[in-house]
Amino acid sequence: MKRLYLLRHAKSSRKDSSLPDHDRPLAGRGRRATKAMAAYLREHQIEPGLILCSSATRARQTLDGVAPGLRGSPEVRIESELYELSATGLLARLQRIPDAVPSAMLIGHNPAMEQLGLDLAGGGPNLADLASKYPTGALATLEFPGSWSDLVADRCQLVGFIKPRDLE
Numbered sequence: 001m002k003r004l005y006l007l008r009h010a011k012s013s014r015k016d017s018s019l020p021d022h023d024r025p026l027a028g029r030g031r032r033a034t035k036a037m038a039a040y041l042r043e044h045q046i047e048p049g050l051i052l053c054s055s056a057t058r059a060r061q062t063l064d065g066v067a068p069g070l071r072g073s074p075e076v077r078i079e080s081e082l083y084e085l086s087a088t089g090l091l092a093r094l095q096r097i098p099d100a101v102p103s104a105m106l107i108g109h110n111p112a113m114e115q116l117g118l119d120l121a122g123g124g125p126n127l128a129d130l131a132s133k134y135p136t137g138a139l140a141t142l143e144f145p146g147s148w149s150d151l152v153a154d155r156c157q158l159v160g161f162i163k164p165r166d167l168e
Contacts, residue, residue, distance in 0.1 A: 001144045003103035004094065004120070004156065008113045010034050010065065010137040010150060010164070012058040013118040016150055022083060026061045033164035034065020040139075040167055041069030048074045050097060054082040059107050062137070074105070082108050087115035097148040104148075107139035117142070117158070120151070124158030137164040 010030030026034070051074050053063045060078060085093065090112055097104055106113070114134035120142055121127055130140055141160035144151060 001145055002148060002151075003048075004142045004144070004151075005046065005103070005105040006113055006117050006140040006142070007037075007062065007066070007105055008105045008110060008134055008136055008138050009054070009056070009059040009062040010037075012136070022056050025057050026065070027109060030058065030062070030136065032067060034062055035043035036164055036167040037137060037139065037162075038066045038069030040162060041066055042071075043071055045071055046105075048103045049101040050074055050104040051076045051107065051157070052082060052093065052104065052111060053078050053107040055080040056083050056109065059083075062073045063107055076077040082106070085112060087112045090116045091119070091151065095149050095151050099149070101148070119153045120144075121158040122154035122156060124161075125157050126161035130158060130161050135163050135165070138162065 011027045012024045012030060013027040022036040027086065047070065050061065053059050053076065055078050090106065090108065117130055117134065117140045139162050140158060142156035143159050144156040
């Protein structure tokens with residue numbers, strides 16, 4: 001079984017309206033959420049083999065915040081195209097992950113992350129929760145058999161969906 005972690009970036013700040021969207025940093029609430037999520041990742045022994053992260057400042061800061069909670073030493077790739085890709089584009093990127101990678105984490109943005117999660121999940125106890133809202137800092141965990149290249153809609157089982165507010 002392959003495991004895919006979809007982590008939406010944590011809450012960003014809009015204080016400085018002169019900053020381009022790509023350059024917005026995390027808000028205080030977002031930094032607190034990444035610390036809580038790092039503790040969750042540590043407690044659940046989450047160990048992705050590969051992390052694909054958007055180049056946006058808030059996504060990279062989310063990665064920095066959760067990284068202390070990750071087990072192992074995953075390969076990290078900051079990819080600028082992840083900032084603007086649709087759910088379809090994100091899926092195509094995931095399908096290019098080498099099969100030797102047992103698990104991967106994607107750190108990105110809505111609406112693409114939410115749509116990707118909904119497209120991939122063919123079932124799971126948290127599916128209704130995912131469908132109702134995918135808040136900032138939330139982590140969806142999906143499992144599927146086979147190869148990354150075989151990843152298609154409705155093929156995964158949603159085995160977890162945790163929101164920062166669940167960790168307070």
